[in-house]
Amino acid sequence: MKYFIIAGEASGDLHGANLMKAIKQKDAQAEFQFWGGNLMQAQAKGLLMHFNQTAIMGFVEVLLKIRTILGFIAVCKKQIDAYKPDVVILIDYAGFNLRIAQFAKQKGYKVVYYIAPKVWAWNEKRAKKLEKYVDELLLIFPFEVAYFKKWKVKASYVGNPLLDEVNAFKPDATFCEANHIDSKKDIIALLPGSRKQEIKTMLPNMMKLAQAYPQYEFVICAAPSIKPDFYQTFIGANTKIIYNKTYEVLHLAKAAIVCSGTATLETALFNVPQVCAYVGSPISYFLAKQFVKIKYVSLVNINLDKELLKELIQHDYTLANLKQEFEAILPNGNKNANLMVEYKKLQAILNKQGASNNAAQIIIDLVKK
Numbered sequence: 001m002k003y004f005i006i007a008g009e010a011s012g013d014l015h016g017a018n019l020m021k022a023i024k025q026k027d028a029q030a031e032f033q034f035w036g037g038n039l040m041q042a043q044a045k046g047l048l049m050h051f052n053q054t055a056i057m058g059f060v061e062v063l064l065k066i067r068t069i070l071g072f073i074a075v076c077k078k079q080i081d082a083y084k085p086d087v088v089i090l091i092d093y094a095g096f097n098l099r100i101a102q103f104a105k106q107k108g109y110k111v112v113y114y115i116a117p118k119v120w121a122w123n124e125k126r127a128k129k130l131e132k133y134v135d136e137l138l139l140i141f142p143f144e145v146a147y148f149k150k151w152k153v154k155a156s157y158v159g160n161p162l163l164d165e166v167n168a169f170k171p172d173a174t175f176c177e178a179n180h181i182d183s184k185k186d187i188i189a190l191l192p193g194s195r196k197q198e199i200k201t202m203l204p205n206m207m208k209l210a211q212a213y214p215q216y217e218f219v220i221c222a223a224p225s226i227k228p229d230f231y232q233t234f235i236g237a238n239t240k241i242i243y244n245k246t247y248e249v250l251h252l253a254k255a256a257i258v259c260s261g262t263a264t265l266e267t268a269l270f271n272v273p274q275v276c277a278y279v280g281s282p283i284s285y286f287l288a289k290q291f292v293k294i295k296y297v298s299l300v301n302i303n304l305d306k307e308l309l310k311e312l313i314q315h316d317y318t319l320a321n322l323k324q325e326f327e328a329i330l331p332n333g334n335k336n337a338n339l340m341v342e343y344k345k346l347q348a349i350l351n352k353q354g355a356s357n358n359a360a361q362i363i364i365d366l367v368k369k
Contacts, residue, residue, distance in 0.1 A: 003087055003363075005019070010051065013036045015091055016036045019089070020034075035049040069095075092115040101130075110367060113136070134153055139157045163352075187254060189255070189272065192206060192259050194225065209257065216254075221246040254331060257322065271343050276310065297313060
């Protein structure tokens, strides 16, 4: 069968790759065309557009590049029509993918949405589009099940793919030596995001923190799509840049400073104490305050429905606040023990194995109907 998959950013590339792997195990004749990244490309031929060309975030940033985005959408529609897939699979990336869902459904293609748009956070009217244009909505957070019951869309919780990724991880005993990391020092993981605009706003304070605590080994988990020279403009002494080894770093880390997003959940699944932070453009932040209706930005806090992680958002992301929270989450800090207890609760909430396999089976069953 023929599968057309769209993932528009790094996390979608990871989930897309795992989904493709699971589909291939169940469908030996599977063919793919896709928008994604290196991980998906490693699973099969058929990459049409890399996410490093399409990953645009923030209200203002999207508006400034609206003509570019509309151009991408037009190209994607033509590619789908030329390929004539058995199913179109959309992974997160709501602003783009909901437009494609409408097009694909109206053209008569079966449509699956894997990792639901966060309509529970803002722009709830998008759920109406899910009702009209999506055949199967595959959820990765348990709390979404109750939410989507009020909408006429077939929705299933398939488990969280990050849980499978973390459980399958096997550490490399030679990692520190191979990457010239001082194993005598405690490692602090820095995850400043996967987009240039995130890294520009997150890294400066992270670097000041590293300078203030020379007794630790600070390691930046670099985004695959960002070249080393971009990071070099920010970093100083006492800091390493590591590509494609985020789980190795988290496995060894005593603490982490994390840009809000999927990485906060990954960090929690590795039981690493963390501070969550995020800084957007001033206008994007203002607009978000008007339209976003959730209490928290971290996926850890959202799933637990409490502020477990301190969220240093926008003007709260100061060096003084960062130092205070960093010291609180260290092994002898006053927040460390509670974090470990609550992480176990989080893992119990998410506890459903085989997300990619579950999703693949639902997709194949849909196509065969």
